[in-house]
Amino acid sequence: MKVTNKSSCTAAGYEAFGLKLSQNQLVIALAGNPNTGKSTVFNALTGLKQHTGNWPGKTVLRAEGTFVHRNTKILLVDLPGTYSLLATSADEQVARDFLVLGRPHAVIVVVDATCLERNLNLVLQVMEITPKVVVCVNLMDEAARRCIKVDIEVLSQELGVPCIPTVARDGKGLTKLKDAVLDVATGVTVTSPRQVSYEPYVEQAAARMESRIRPYLPGWVNHRWVALRLLEGDISIIKAIIDHLSKSSEQISLQEGSAVWAR
């Protein structure tokens, strides 16, 4: 199966994140709130085939690991546990930059079944960046103990992405999770993530901003998302894009006008 994907980053692009990719390997990012069992999921999926280090230029711990599922090699990148991706801390910035610029083939968002409400904020934020999302509803045993019933089917429908119940501690649901992730990464499953729509005046401003920035940004960047961040007054994303492009020798896609943003 050919798994190369236009929308995903080049090997050089991943090197900018300190990742070495072997041929036909899929890159999957693992995101989630703190204390959702994200590391347990990571360990359960990759076993001992792990490598830890730091994110380039950041004192933020990174773990990456590999596994093979249905004859496909997968590189799993553990992102820092965050409540949000709005880059108010180094952790959030690392997670955001990897999702936006690293363009993984798919993203697993691990959520805690016992307090879904607070976890879905991150899910919505990730779905604003990329449609290739699988939600891993972890700690189902804990939820059952507290008499919390999660209707996985309705949740999947509402979110528009596959949701897989798991008990990572006992290895339950992981095969289904791997199946779902592979299907999303290779395009077998096409998701239709629920998009947050803002007040009309915000939407109008975002659309205007989007058309203004489009000529200056590479085609693979999610322009609407960048426009929304700029409306929030967050310019750090522009710097991150420029840094990434200069590091990953993807300058070809950088147009002359981009220099305007660097100043």
Next chain:
Amino acid sequence: MTDTVVPLSQLPKGASGTVKYLTVQGQVRRHLLDLGLVAGTRIESIRRSPTGDPTAFNIRGAIIALRNEDADQIFITVDNNMEEKNEGHK
């Protein structure tokens, strides 16, 4: 339920309230919103540290400690279900 809006820092231990609005600005505001502190969120005061600052609150299923200076800028209405739980206050 009273409609008087008070700062979160005045919520007695064991009592709960509903968030009305935040006056805090900048990154702290962003972070509080990310933690789920939006208008309409139920919040319960769990315990206060021996020095009286910070205070632990139950916000959407997670216990989170907030400094008084931040709790001063979160405005809530106190829910009318306190019974006799607030003996620990002051």
